[in-house]
Amino acid sequence: MSLSPRLEFRQTQSLVMTPQLMQAIKLLQLSNLDLVAYVEAELERNPLLERQVEPEGERTAEGERGQEGEGDGEAHPGAGFEAAEAAGGREERADWMEERLESGRAIEDRLDTNLENVFPDDVPREPVGGPPGGEAPAYSEWSGVGSGGRDDDGYNLEAFVSAETTLGDHLESQLALALTDPVERLIGQNLIDLIDEAGYLTTDLASVAERLGAPLASVERVLGVVQGFDPPGIGARSLSECLAIQLRERNRFDPCMAALLNHLELLARREFATLKRVCGVDDEDLAEMVAEIRRLNPKPGLAFGSGVIQPIVPDVFVRGAPDNWLIELNADTLPRVLVNQTYYARVQKTTRNEREKAFLSDCMQTATWLTRSLDQRARTILKVATEIVRQQDAFLTLGVQHLRPLNLRMVADAIGMHESTVSRVTSNKYMATPRGIFEMKYFFSSSISSSDGGEAHSAESVRFRIKQMIDAESPDDVLSDDTLVQRLREAGIDIARRTVAKYREAMRIPSSVQRRREKQAALAAG
Structure with missing residues (x-):
């Protein structure tokens, strides 16, 4: 058998994860806060994207949503979401194989702007609670930040007046009065920085001394000063030490109480007989000691302000109706952006070289893909939520005991x-x-x-x-x-x-x- 070179033609099909497809997948799993941050970054980067400003009084009442068609040329953020699945995305349903595309580049471009291979739509059907035959809003025409940005550059004095005092600020103000030596202040500042929001020092003192190049005795002495700050119990390295500091503050720390604090695990298990033997007290004394400990604060640092807690904002609303459930997306969580075609046409006439043309073309492709990705993301979330509501109808009607197994x-x-x-x-x-x-x-x-x-x-x-x-x-x-x-x-x-x-x-x-x-x-x- 002899080996000789030859030419062969083979035709294969494969799904390629292009950057646009990866972006669509990324957008789908983002929370509403992360999505707003992502869209804000795109608005800053892409000159062809602009935030859609909703005029005052533009929104209709919730009961009137979904009654206007998509042919009037205006964007209706959040309108008729309950009918989105019935519409089935028909404005973008054209199959690329039905078109006459002469080049491989054209086929590739067409594939890159179609999301059906990532989130395939099924046969249009009426959603749960949606009006029959309802039309979906043209999502690609809207898609901007729900609440918009702030336009005022004024100095907001109320932000300073209403600002909460953090635990670190409270301790630092006391540190400036308690210590005058610069070295001890430096050690104290480092210890304060290591105290967590509950008020505990979670780092070993030996590592602190080694990092600062200070004697361990100095670090321990400064920690003793910090532990005397308000609130009582701050800077403790364990729960028993935290409670002991507070008991010393109340002049209630004695050998019996020390023995109790050394055996808190027995108190947690309610082994009172063992505790009486360990502490050497009777029933009445043990009851008083336990009552004293219950009046203490195991997490003294939580009394001060910490990071801002972001409230949960729902992505989907489910409301009861006489015969079914009404399901709609929360319009406030859906970024609404527009592709400025007018600006693109004007700038395109002024491009001077291939580099500028390539940049403008890339911006246009990215902007178009982003609006379509946001469109498909909204449709997919609504479709999944609709099916979940259909499957868990008994839970919504009767309660958690009727929650069905679902995967x-x-x-x-x-x-x-x-x-x-x-x-x-x-x-x-x-x-x-x-x-x-x-x-x-x-x-x-x-x-x-x-x-x-x-x-x-x-x-x-x-x-x-x-x-x-x-x-x-x-x-x-x-x-x-x-x-x-x-x-x-x-x-x-x-x-x-x-x-x-x-x-x-x-x-x-x-x-x-x-x-x-x-x-x-x-x-x-x-």
Whole structure:
């Protein structure tokens, strides 16, 4: 057999992850805050993108949303989201294979601007709660930051007046009065910087001394000064030290109390008989000591302001209707941007070289892709949320005990998408329902089989049943894990003892022995 070179033609198909496809996937899994930050960065970078400014009084009432078509040429942010799935994105439905594209470059460009290969749409159907035959708004015409930016450059005095005093600021003001030596002030400032928001010093003093090149005795002396600052208990290295500092402040720290603080684990387990023997006290003295400790603050630093807590903003609203559920996206969380075609046409006439033309073309392609990605992201979130509401209708109507077992594959098969797409949609997204605001992943729960061969039960509903039974138990009838298993099986839930123990520990519910001690101690104290 001889080897000789030859030419062969082969035709293959493959899905290439272009930068545009990766951007679309990235946008899908971003939370609404991260998405706004991303769009703001694009607005700064791309001159062809501009924020859509919504005129005062432009929005209609929620009951009137979705009544206007998309042919009037105006953008309607958030309008008719309940009808978006029925529209099926028909304005961009043209299949690239139906067009006459003469070059490979044209085919590649067309593929790069189509999102169906990432988030394929299924056959248009009426969404849950949506008006039949409703038209979807032209998302590619809108898509800007919901609340807009601030235009005023004035000096805001109220921001300084209403600013909270942080724990670090409070301690630094005391440090300036307590220490005059510059070296000790430097050590004290470093120690204050190492105190966490709860008020604890989490770093070893030896490492602090080594890093600062100071004697360990000096660091310990300065720490003693810091521990005398307000609030009492600040700068402690453990819970027992924190409580001891506060007890010294109240002149209540004695050998018996020191022995109690050295055995806090016994107090947590309510082993009072052992504590009385260790501390050398009787029942009355031990009760007074425990009451004294309960009046202390285990996290003194939390009394001061810390970082701003960002409230949860739902991405989807679910509202009740006489016969169904109305589902719509939260328009305030959807960035609305426009591609300025007029500016593009004007600037294109003034380009002088290939470099400027390439930059302008890249900006145009990026801007177009971003608006279409935001459009498809909104449609996909609405589609997944609609299917979740359809699957969990019993939960919304009757409560958590009726939460159905649900996984990503069930939703993906129902809407004709891949599991990874559903997973990205439900990440960092929240749904506001009549029963509260829930993360979308909350509705996905593993199944537990029924003991009588009936419908399977959701793991979340089983956890809720366990908590209900434990909350209703009396001090004389504390339920063990075996008893919980027996009662659940009587209710038609086939579950193992180790599963009950796992669910109980996940809800931070102590064992039956510890619960019995706590209830008996509460009765004795009462």
